[in-house]
Amino acid sequence: MRRRDFMKISGSGAAGLLAAGAFSPFSPALAATLRPDLVVAHGPQPDRATRAAIEAMGGMKAFISKGDVVVIKPNIGWDRTPEQAADTNPVVVATLVALCLEAGAKTVKVFDRPCNDPRRCYIQSGIEPLAKAAGADVSHVDDRKFREVAIPKGEAIKSWPLYIDVLEADKIINVPIAKHHGLSRLTLSFKNWMGVMGGTRGRIHQNIHETLVDLSTVIRPTLVVLDAVRILTANGPQGGDLKDVKKLDTIIAGVDQVAVDSYGATLFGLKGSELGVVAAAHRRGIGPVDLDKLLIRKIEA
Amino acid sequence: MTEPVARTKRRKPPTSKTVWARRLSQGAFLLLFLFLFLQTEQKGADELGYPAKLFLDFDPLLFLSTLLSAHKAAAALWLSLVLLAITAVLGRVFCGWVCPLGTLNNMVGAMRRWHLTDRPRGWFRLKYFLLIALLAGSLFSLQLTGIFDPLSLTVRSLSLGIYPAFNYAVNSALDAAYQPGFQGLTSAADVANKVLQDTVLAFRQPYFRQGALMSLLFLGILGLNLVEKRFWCRYLCPLGALLGLTSRFAFLKRSVSEGCNTCGLCDKDCQGAASPGTKDAWLASECFYCFNCDDPCPKGAVSFGFSAKKAPEALDLGRRNVIASALTGVAAVAVVRANPIFKPLTPQPDLIRPPGALPEREFLERCVKCGECMKVCTTGGLQPTLWEAGLEGIWSPVLVPRIGYCEYNCTLCGQVCPTGAIRRLSLPEKQKTRIGTAMIDKGRCLPYAHTTPCIVCEEVCPTPKKAVWFERLTVQNRAGDPVEVKQPHVDLDLCIGCGICEAKCPVMGRPAIYVFSVGESRSKDNQLLLDAAGPY
Numbered sequence: 001m002r003r004r005d006f007m008k009i010s011g012s013g014a015a016g017l018l019a020a021g022a023f024s025p026f027s028p029a030l031a032a033t034l035r036p037d038l039v040v041a042h043g044p045q046p047d048r049a050t051r052a053a054i055e056a057m058g059g060m061k062a063f064i065s066k067g068d069v070v071v072i073k074p075n076i077g078w079d080r081t082p083e084q085a086a087d088t089n090p091v092v093v094a095t096l097v098a099l100c101l102e103a104g105a106k107t108v109k110v111f112d113r114p115c116n117d118p119r120r121c122y123i124q125s126g127i128e129p130l131a132k133a134a135g136a137d138v139s140h141v142d143d144r145k146f147r148e149v150a151i152p153k154g155e156a157i158k159s160w161p162l163y164i165d166v167l168e169a170d171k172i173i174n175v176p177i178a179k180h181h182g183l184s185r186l187t188l189s190f191k192n193w194m195g196v197m198g199g200t201r202g203r204i205h206q207n208i209h210e211t212l213v214d215l216s217t218v219i220r221p222t223l224v225v226l227d228a229v230r231i232l233t234a235n236g237p238q239g240g241d242l243k244d245v246k247k248l249d250t251i252i253a254g255v256d257q258v259a260v261d262s263y264g265a266t267l268f269g270l271k272g273s274e275l276g277v278v279a280a281a282h283r284r285g286i287g288p289v290d291l292d293k294l295l296i297r298k299i300e301a
Numbered sequence: 302m303t304e305p306v307a308r309t310k311r312r313k314p315p316t317s318k319t320v321w322a323r324r325l326s327q328g329a330f331l332l333l334f335l336f337l338f339l340q341t342e343q344k345g346a347d348e349l350g351y352p353a354k355l356f357l358d359f360d361p362l363l364f365l366s367t368l369l370s371a372h373k374a375a376a377a378l379w380l381s382l383v384l385l386a387i388t389a390v391l392g393r394v395f396c397g398w399v400c401p402l403g404t405l406n407n408m409v410g411a412m413r414r415w416h417l418t419d420r421p422r423g424w425f426r427l428k429y430f431l432l433i434a435l436l437a438g439s440l441f442s443l444q445l446t447g448i449f450d451p452l453s454l455t456v457r458s459l460s461l462g463i464y465p466a467f468n469y470a471v472n473s474a475l476d477a478a479y480q481p482g483f484q485g486l487t488s489a490a491d492v493a494n495k496v497l498q499d500t501v502l503a504f505r506q507p508y509f510r511q512g513a514l515m516s517l518l519f520l521g522i523l524g525l526n527l528v529e530k531r532f533w534c535r536y537l538c539p540l541g542a543l544l545g546l547t548s549r550f551a552f553l554k555r556s557v558s559e560g561c562n563t564c565g566l567c568d569k570d571c572q573g574a575a576s577p578g579t580k581d582a583w584l585a586s587e588c589f590y591c592f593n594c595d596d597p598c599p600k601g602a603v604s605f606g607f608s609a610k611k612a613p614e615a616l617d618l619g620r621r622n623v624i625a626s627a628l629t630g631v632a633a634v635a636v637v638r639a640n641p642i643f644k645p646l647t648p649q650p651d652l653i654r655p656p657g658a659l660p661e662r663e664f665l666e667r668c669v670k671c672g673e674c675m676k677v678c679t680t681g682g683l684q685p686t687l688w689e690a691g692l693e694g695i696w697s698p699v700l701v702p703r704i705g706y707c708e709y710n711c712t713l714c715g716q717v718c719p720t721g722a723i724r725r726l727s728l729p730e731k732q733k734t735r736i737g738t739a740m741i742d743k744g745r746c747l748p749y750a751h752t753t754p755c756i757v758c759e760e761v762c763p764t765p766k767k768a769v770w771f772e773r774l775t776v777q778n779r780a781g782d783p784v785e786v787k788q789p790h791v792d793l794d795l796c797i798g799c800g801i802c803e804a805k806c807p808v809m810g811r812p813a814i815y816v817f818s819v820g821e822s823r824s825k826d827n828q829l830l831l832d833a834a835g836p837y
Contacts, residue, residue: 079710115761115805117679117708119504123345124710140504142494144479182771183756183787202757202807206747241765 035062037294038254038263043301046091046229046251052301053225053253054099063223064171066104071169072096072136073221075177075192076112076127078238079120085230085245086238088177090126092227092251096173097134109165112195113141115238146198153217155284156210161198166219174221174257178228178264180236180244184208186268187237188261189224190216190277209276213284216257224260226252228267258287259294266291319592323397327404334401338459339501343679347712347728354673356401356452357719361385361547362432362540363453363669366446367720369439371666375721385547392551393544396534397572397589402451402522403534407572409523410530421574422529424536425587429618430626432542437630442662443637443693447669449539454519457672457696461685462515464676465507471497472506508704509675510684511696535574535587545586549616552607553590555583560600567594567603576614577603586616637692648827650817652689653700653798656707656734657715657724660823661690667722670696674714674723680705682800683714698723700736702800702816707736709763709799732764737798738820738829739768739791745813748786752778758789758802758814768795769802769814793820793830 041053054060064070074088082089093110100108110131114121118140122128128138146161166172176192183205184191190212194201196219204211228250232239239245248267254260258281262272272278272289282289334356341353354377357363361381368374384395396403435446447453475497478490498504509515525532534541557580568578575587577594595603642649648661655674658664675683675698682705685696698714700707709732715725726734739758747753759769771787778784791814798816806812819829 079708116763117343117711119343119345120679120708120710128345144476182759182767183754200807200809202755202805205755205757205760205807206753208754235765235767237760238763239765240763244765 034295035255036297037256037259037288038252038296040263040296040298041251041253041301042249042298044249045301046089046227046249047095049229049249049251049301050092050095050225051099052299053251054096054223056297056299057223057253057255060099060103063173064100064103064105068100068105068170069168070100070105070108070171070173071166072100072108072110072131072173072175073166073192073195074110074112074127074175074227075179075187075195076118076121076125077114077116077195079114079116079124080238080240081124082126083230083242083245084239085177085232086179086236086240087121087125087127088175089227089229090130092225092229093127093175094130094134094136096175096225097131097136100171100173101135105171108136109169110136110138111141111163111165113163113197114195143198149218151214151218154214156207157204157214160215162219163196163198166196171223172219172221174224176224176226177231178226178267179232179239180234180268182236184212184277185270185275186261186265188264188275189221189226189257190261190281193219209280212277213280213286216281216286221257222255224254224257226254226260226264228252228264231267233268256287258282258289259291262289262291263296314596317592317596320596323591326398327407330399331401331404334455338456338464338676341460341673341676341717342504343677343708343711343713347710349677349713349716353677354671354717354719357456357669357671357673359384360450360452360540360719362446362450362543363719365543366436366439366444367667367669369436370442370444371663371720373721375667375719378719384544388544388547388551390551391553392548392585392588392590393541393573394553394590395544396538396541397591400451400534400540402455402538403531403589405455405523406526406531406534410526410572413527413530421535421568421571423574425574425584426618426622427536428538428542429545429616430622431537432539432546433623433626434630434633435539437627438633439630441631441634442666443630443634444666444668445633445693446539447671448695449537450669450671451533451538451540453669453671454522456676457670457685458515458519460507460672460676461509461696462512462517462519464503465509465512466516467501468503468506471502505681507676507681509681510701511687515685531572531574531589534572534589545616548586548588551585552609553605554585554608554610555588555594555603555605556608557583558600558602558604560602561598562600564599566597566599570594570597582614584614584616640691642689642691646826648818648824649689650819651699652686653702653737653800653816653818654821654823655683655698655700655714655723656731656736657712657726658698658736658823659722659724660825664722664823665690665694665697667720668694668697669720669722671719672696673717673719674698677713677717678705679708679711679713680804682706682804700800700816702803703812704804706801706804707799709801733797733822735797735820735822737800737816737818738793738796739798739800739802739814739816741789741791742811742813742815745808745811746789747808747813748788749813752776752784752786754786755807756787756789757805757807759787761801761805763799763801764795764797766795768792768797789814796820 039056041049043049078086080086145164149162181187234244340351358377364378364381565578570593572591573587573589576582683698715723743749747755762769800816
């Protein structure tokens with residue numbers, strides 16, 4: 001039985017039961033081996049929600065092997081505080097760091113190439129102090145460490161300087177925050193990779209959707225965790241007005257960026273296909289876009 | 302029998318404890334100065350954690366000249382009265398024991414192993430004339446003291462010249478180690494990079510206009526020590542002159558006992574050219590209290606002690622010289638002001654001052670060009686002016702957004718300004734302070750001129766309700782196909798002129814959006830709208 005079929009049979013009720021860890025009408029062994037396409041964990045505590053989401057995805061050990069060098073890439077783009085929802089929630093990042101280390105990772109690197117002053121972004125977002133405390137190697141981007149990377153399947157860009165640490169990592173975890181954006185409507189997991197682009201990356205806005213899909217052909221995250229603890233609904237991507245912030249207490253985990261972003265769109269009342277990048281990815285045959293066909297596990301944490 | 306000592310080199314007598322104490326003090330203060338200098342940088346929060354401008358706070362010359370020019374002195378500058386009081390009692394101990402520039406001069410002077418002349422030039426009056434000219438100018442609102450003030454000069458030279466060059470040198474060495482050809486070096490370079498980054502390197506390579514000039518001037522001052530040791534301190538330093546005048550009745554005095562045969566050995570070691578060798582000609586105002594004259598005296602005739610007796614020799618500058626110096630200072634006011642930038646109602650479009658800067662006239666009365674604001678500027682966008690603000694505004698801060706914008710949540714420049722030329726703003730106040738207004742160049746902007754999407758200026762605009770907004774349009778490209786573009790507009794009510802749009806505009810070279818000073822909160826006249834009050 002393929003998991004999509006399973007999803008169709010079981011329906012959402014079964015997913016709820018699975019989430020609660022209760023008795024499944026189908027073979028419990030089968031249910032345990034099935035990894036959902038997406039886990040949507042809801043709960044007031046970001047650390048618990050994050051842990052529950054990863055657990056429901058099969059546990060961090062399913063993604064991280066002993067001795068791995070892991071890159072966790074949050075959005076630390078702006079000089080804003082967690083309440084302003086312009087950067088990834090620091091507790092979510094720190095929890096993922098801890099989970100990776102618990103799963104045996106050798107090193108967990110955390111970095112971003114921010115738009116505002118990096119020192120301010122790292123501190124004000126809360127990510128540097130919390131991720132460091134969790135054991136991460138938090139560093140600022142060093143301009144020397146970009147390498148020109150060919151993008152053979154690229155449609156908008158054929159090569160771009162990308163950060164070496166990402167290219168050399170054993171495993172990559174993408175941890176974006178869900179935000180409004182003036183051009184791409186939303187910034188979710190695809191757009192988060194702008195943070196490892198060197199050079200004059202502002203130019204990519206001229207063809208942003210195709211560029212982001214191009215990037216996804218060379219940067220393949222093992223795991224994608226979308227932070228929707230707080231989302232920014234307007235004046236993104238940096239916000240600044242608390243009136244534009246909505247608290248959802250939600251963590252979405254998956255392995256496919258298209259799936260994650262498609263679901264992410266629904267948080268803002270949009271359909272995935274309304275996002276240029278999701279549409280472009282779909283057109284180019286990268287990832288699913290139809291949420292009805294995905295196995296989505298919703299859990300309370 | 303001949304005296305063998307006369308033919309061999311003079312043996313140096315042992316260095317006394319007092320001289321060692323002085324050297325220790327000089328080293329400690331120099332290190333403190335450099336430490337505070339390195340702390341004058343953004344660290345991620347809106348406070349520095351250290352009193353970065355401490356040395357400037359204790360500078361009575363800056364105190365006095367801003368008091369004269371602006372009729373007001375920043376609160377912290379009153380600390381400088383402590384230094385005046387100390388000098389009144391102990392003489393110019395600051396010059397000999399504390400001043401970081403004095404110590405650097407001392408160090409370079411010690412490298413001078415040849416003797417161009419054994420006799421000091423005796424030009425010590427020069428610095429008094431300079432001081433008088435500067436203060437006379439200040440009295441008539443001209444603030445040029447900071448150009449010559451040793452602390453201001455040192456902070457400025459290090460900030461804008463020496464330190465950027467140092468960073469460049471170290472970074473270049475690291476760059477070389479990171480080259481692919483030197484694979485083995487990379488990990489060593491990583492370690493070195495980390496250690497240096499955490500200690501002495503700037504977070505980002507600083508780049509300053511006129512950086513080379515700043516370095517050359519400073520190295521020139523240090524180089525003068527090879528002409529004559531402590532040339533600057535003896536002949537040019539206006540702070541030294543002010544302290545010299547203050548020390549006139551100092552109680553700590555040098556006395557020479559009857560044993561002195563005026564052999565002149567002490568003259569060679571005197572730091573300040575205070576003529577210690579001629580028994581009664583010792584000049585208290587020129588003495589740095591370095592205690593060098595004590596050690597070499599073969600007769601042990603020199604001693605220092607407290608005494609209320611009148612100093613043997615009083616400083617005589619000459620009445621005519623004093624008057625001429627003062628008049629020069631006053632005349633300078635008129636000379637620098639007859640400049641079109643002071644023509645009423647002609648504000649300078651590119652003179653974007655940091656947030657909290659006082660109205661231009663008052664700003665110039667206070668700014669001592671120390672460079673603290675430029676050193677601390679988070680993005681490095683604050684640059685020294687050359688002629689943009691007139692000769693009196695030379696080396697004052699101007700924001701050049703293409704080099705670095707004004708960080709929205711940062712108020713550091715106002716925190717380190719020693720004279721209050723840049724007011725210390727609270728963060729909410731700063732976020733509503735306009736330093737200028739952004740304007741769009743439709744001939745260069747991609748959505749306007751080239752039917753190409755781009756939204757970077759809107760994306761980076763930091764005001765909670767963005768000052769850059771879009772007009773959605775469907776335009777035709779060359780092939781006649783419809784293209785949807787979002788054309789940016791600037792909301793004049795909301796724009797604070799921070800310049801991040803200009804800094805990040807992807808149109809390379811001349812950007813398609815740029816900031817002018819028009820609309821700046823500090824000016825009544827430099828406004829665009831009839832109702833310039835706006836929501837702020």
